[in-house]
Amino acid sequence: MIIIVKPSKKSKQLLLQKKQSFLNGRNDIYSYITTALFASLVGTYLDLLFVGIKFYHFPVRLFPEIFTINIGFTLLLLPLFTVFFLFAASRVSSPVRWVIIVHISMVICIIEQLSEQLGWFIHDADWNHAYSFFGYMLFLFIVWKLFVFFQSF
Template structure:
């Protein structure tokens, strides 16, 4: 009789643990989606602002007669990159996470310069690529915080 009661308690506990882990997984997936959408909206509005004040522009973009920003970047590349970033840093401790953010922020400088050479991006002569370094560093920290908040 004792053995049956013990098995019943274990099976109930196992079922509860499975439901909780399923709920946690669902909440984490929602956090990825929310963070990706957040990054897309913030990226789009920042691009609209900086294009509007003439700090840079996108000579090659989808639907140039409609959009002044590169919607392929803000609606596809940025959110997918953010999800990849969050997936990686979510499994890291704080020091490697900080190093990753600094590395990505540094890489953005070189990616922007390469995009300029390919003609996809043109900065105003007064633009300093340090703006991009600090901007992306802040952006990634904020996106990480949004992700953690909703997770």
């Protein structure tokens, strides 16, 4: 007697899901790139605004004779950080995502203070680092929502 076992449709689907890469296709790539570009653009314009009204300035920056902001941060580090954030945030549940956003915002406040001690970043005397904490929380929330929006296309 010969027993033939055929895989079910469900097991084929599970097998296909396991073989997918960390990006689920073109839409994922476009969503990451578009959201990272948005983050870079918003970061650049916010820095231009805050430097313009003298809330802070960057004594150490690329091409200081041309740019008043640190373009290395806004055009390189911020988009890369955004992609890593989105990659991590897309793999966890909503409550964990909020914990990640809060922790990242706290870490950024600490990094800002370290940057000030190193002379890379100088805030106005009236600046409160809680502004950065809540600002980055809002920024990351908006970036996440935009990423989810782009994923729907």
